[in-house]
Amino acid sequence: MSLTSKPYLQRVSIRSDAEINFNNYPYNIPSVRELTQLEFHPDVTFFVGENGSGKSTVLEGIAVALGYGPEGGTKNVQMQTTESVSLLHQSLRLSQSFQKPKDGYFLRAESFFNVATYMDELGYLDV
Numbered sequence: 001m002s003l004t005s006k007p008y009l010q011r012v013s014i015r016s017d018a019e020i021n022f023n024n025y026p027y028n029i030p031s032v033r034e035l036t037q038l039e040f041h042p043d044v045t046f047f048v049g050e051n052g053s054g055k056s057t058v059l060e061g062i063a064v065a066l067g068y069g070p071e072g073g074t075k076n077v078q079m080q081t082t083e084s085v086s087l088l089h090q091s092l093r094l095s096q097s098f099q100k101p102k103d104g105y106f107l108r109a110e111s112f113f114n115v116a117t118y119m120d121e122l123g124y125l126d127v
């Protein structure tokens with residue numbers, strides 16, 4: 001066990017007991033199929049890869065496994081206006097710091113309009 005407090009999310013790996021069908025999305029994507037373990041930097045980690053290489057799929061899986069809604073926002077925003085959320089989150093094993101973040105936000109550009117509209121309707125965005 002690591003005794004450093006940062007990063008809050010230290011490692012992500014595929015659970016050894018996960019049931020995986022490599023013929024279907026998301027495991028048919030090479031970067032997901034070969035995802036054995038990701039180690040995060042204490043400050044910031046960048047995912048770099050060509051269009052369609054799986055960055056959003058992996059980030060969505062991590063965010064959902066952490067308790068965020070697949071479309072983003074705080075953990076209180078649980079929006080899912082499409083059926084297209086992958087099952088990757090079910091197979092992820094997260095190693096988290098003993099210190100929990102006070103707050104968090106999954107900023108997802110693809111669906112930010114939906115989340116912002118929802119927050120606006122709730123009266124959170126009075127600008």
Ligand SMILES: Nc1ncnc2c1ncn2[C@@H]1O[C@H](COP(=O)(O)OP(=O)(O)OP(=O)(O)O)[C@@H](O)[C@H]1O
Binds near residue numbers: 051054056086
């Ligand atoms: N819901 C889905 N169902 C089936 N296939 C999907 C789904 N979402 C994405 N894909 C496919 O999975 C692959 C990875 O897509 P993803 O959006 O994760 O890539 P990306 O690295 O984020 O790309 P970009 O740089 O364009 O944002 C692509 O081939 C994409 O067509």
Ligand SMILES: [Mg+2]
Binds near residue numbers: 055056057
């Ligand atoms: Mg993407």
